[in-house]
Amino acid sequence: MALEFRNLTKQFATNSGAVLTAIRDVTFTVNTGEFVSVVGPSGCGKSTLLSMTAGLYQPTSGEVLVSGEPVNGPNDHVGFMLQKDLLLPWRNIVSNIEFGLESRPVSKAERRERAMFELRRCHLDGFEHQYPYQLSGGMRQRAALARTLAIDPEIILLDEPFSALDAQTKLLLQNSFAETIAESGKTTLLITHDLAEAVLMSDRIFVLSERPGQIVAEIRVDLPNRNHPLKRRMMPEVADYASQLFRHLKLEEKAI
Template sequence: MTGVEAAAETSVPKIEIVGLSRAFGKKGSKEKFYAIQDFNLSIRQGEFVTVVGPSGCGKSTLLDLLVGLSKPDGGSILVDGKAITGPALDRGIVLQGYALFPWRTVRKNIEFGLEIKGVKRGERAELVRHYVKLVELEGFENHYPYELSGGMQQRVAIARALAYDPEVLLMDEPFAAVDAQTRETMQDELLSIWEKTGKTVVFVTHSIEEAVGLADRVAVMSKNPGRVKAVIDVGLPRPRRVSDVRNTIDFNVITSRVWELLQNKEPLPEREIPQTNVEEAIHDDAII
């Protein structure tokens, strides 16, 4: 256990999800369908946690609950020890398919949350400048979303979620809609933004590679009802680039373990992660 982890163990977790459940009524019957049942997960301050699971396992339902857009039927979500009561600016979300306001320019999109927060005009301009620079979109401030590529739109969405300075960044399959190359670039950019800002990130995805490549820990979900099957420590070194670690043995061992968990009902006995070649791979460009 590293020093950071030991310190985190003793303090209050950033997000504590305990016994969470969310049910939906089935059409034409009194039976209830549990999208999420008895979901437990604890996330530390500044941690990057990915949630991976098959489609329909309740990932989006989980995020809706975390955002506060819907209310749980049981259990609770604590942020900094306090139960959440609804959407608030301490949690920012990046939605699937960007969800940019098409009638607003890049600048005005980023300003949306700031307007709600009541930030003054001059200060807004300052923040926009900062976040536009962070996501490398300088010169596109006055463009409309339709004038941007998918990757650029995604960056606007990230800037918009970061601009009002939430402590937690929730991401709902944000790179699902962009092409493979752009996705890889975006993953590395996200990691670098995360390293710069130190936000706590909860990232939902159905891609195992993405989940392992980005995360400190991967929460593997099962389906019907959606709950955490296992949490895997990734332990790949930081600062990290997904493109660097992708071909290492450690990465492959972890991804195949996640894969096994998703495939089988019972988790297999744990195997040791060799932790051999990652450092070399990153620092000496010795890709296997």
């Protein structure tokens, strides 16, 4: 397995001195090459889970393991992509994609070669010399994915990367990301509020409860075309899976 969470609990001290438990006793695994999503209510600890995987937070108890090794801080095995693309406005696109490689023992020629390869794989051919302000939101997100892939991480963490996009761009980008990630063979962990998105892109989905987040369900998405969400979207079973998630989140009760 590529990623393992063992009895993971994270607490934060508030300004008043109280202790807030974000997640409690979370245990699950993500297999090599698998695409797993985590859904749950706002504030249930989804982003905290990703931050601990990236080594930005340390667990209060339990541990995160990448390829069997405990995560004790930021490491080269994990690539983290946030809601915002965070491209540097004074750099052109190819230079932005190279950015993560500049702190690594990689020659300038190899940096450029890897950046151009990922740029082509993310369908940004011809835009390498453009600047972020000259690209659409969807293209900027593809550039951010190319930057993440360029460092060749074992695991890609996606923190709601499509949430700020319009509906049409979101559908197209989900498809583009799914194809690119499947081609790369990367293990991927996505957090999202979009239940349909989780079904369209995932092999498995974990549902967290309200804070403190605890796993209340694991759903295996037994559908083809994980690498092509637009095709999967046409399948009637997608609505059934989304309804399962809806019930586990108890959204029906809240809608009454």
